[in-house]
Amino acid sequence: AQTVTQSQPEMSVQEAETVTLSCTYDTSENNYYLFWYKQPPSRQMILVIRQEAYKQQNATENRFSVNFQKAAKSFSLKISDSQLGDTAMYFCAFAPPDDKIIFGKGTRLHILP
Amino acid sequence: NAGVTQTPKFQVLKTGQSMTLQCAQDMNHEYMSWYRQDPGMGLRLIHYSVGAGITDQGEVPNGYNVSRSTTEDFPLRLLSAAPSQTSVYFCASSRGDTQYFGPGTRLTVL
Numbered sequence: 117a118q119t120v121t122q123s124q125p126e127m128s129v130q131e132a133e134t135v136t137l138s139c140t141y142d143t144s145e146n147n148y149y150l151f152w153y154k155q156p157p158s159r160q161m162i163l164v165i166r167q168e169a170y171k172q173q174n175a176t177e178n179r180f181s182v183n184f185q186k187a188a189k190s191f192s193l194k195i196s197d198s199q200l201g202d203t204a205m206y207f208c209a210f211a212p213p214d215d216k217i218i219f220g221k222g223t224r225l226h227i228l229p
Numbered sequence: 230n231a232g233v234t235q236t237p238k239f240q241v242l243k244t245g246q247s248m249t250l251q252c253a254q255d256m257n258h259e260y261m262s263w264y265r266q267d268p269g270m271g272l273r274l275i276h277y278s279v280g281a282g283i284t285d286q287g288e289v290p291n292g293y294n295v296s297r298s299t300t301e302d303f304p305l306r307l308l309s310a311a312p313s314q315t316s317v318y319f320c321a322s323s324r325g326d327t328q329y330f331g332p333g334t335r336l337t338v339l
């Protein structure tokens with residue numbers, strides 16, 4: 117069965133620091149997609165970043181970047197220069213092509229002033 | 230584009246009542262899905278649809294029905310509400326690999 121594991125239920129960092137959220141997944145597929153979603157207190161699910169498994173280059177979106185290690189089945193999210201608005205629940209997710217997306221249980225991130 | 234819309238935003242039901250959560254998208258996406266979100270459980274897939282007239286069960290389908298008569302709409306029906314169905318419900322749609330979520334419905338069953 118395909119699973120997504122986020123080993124950090126909750127984290128806190130000071131504003132302007134860099135923080136890394138961990139995610140591992142288990143699959144026998146070779147081609148798939150990986151995502152990080154952000155859920156702020158407003159409850160809206162917001163796509164932060166996506167990675168295609170066949171691309172070796174790590175995806176980046178402004179202050180957000182990933183460290184994708186395909187062999188280790190690891191997909192961590194790095195947030196640089198963290199801001200108060202980054203306070204949210206973060207979900208890692210995995211999806212084979214044309215199939216259901218599977219979510220981890222989430223990491224609650226607090227950015228402290 | 231309105232994206233994915235869900236109604237209502239909040240709902241309180243009594244045990245045994247039935248209701249329908251509405252979901253609509255205006256992006257002409259084929260794939261639509263329903264999730265429930267519970268504390269410490271992440272998002273769990275209830276039902277999904279790969280196109281009009283086609284639906285299938287997800288991880289936690291019991292107590293819920295869906296239908297997909299049009300590309301735009303994907304309602305979720307609770308047949309006889311139970312307190313265990315107290316949750317936040319999200320509808321999502323996608324064409325390719327990326328899902329777009331609605332704002333969610335917070336449902337409380339007393």
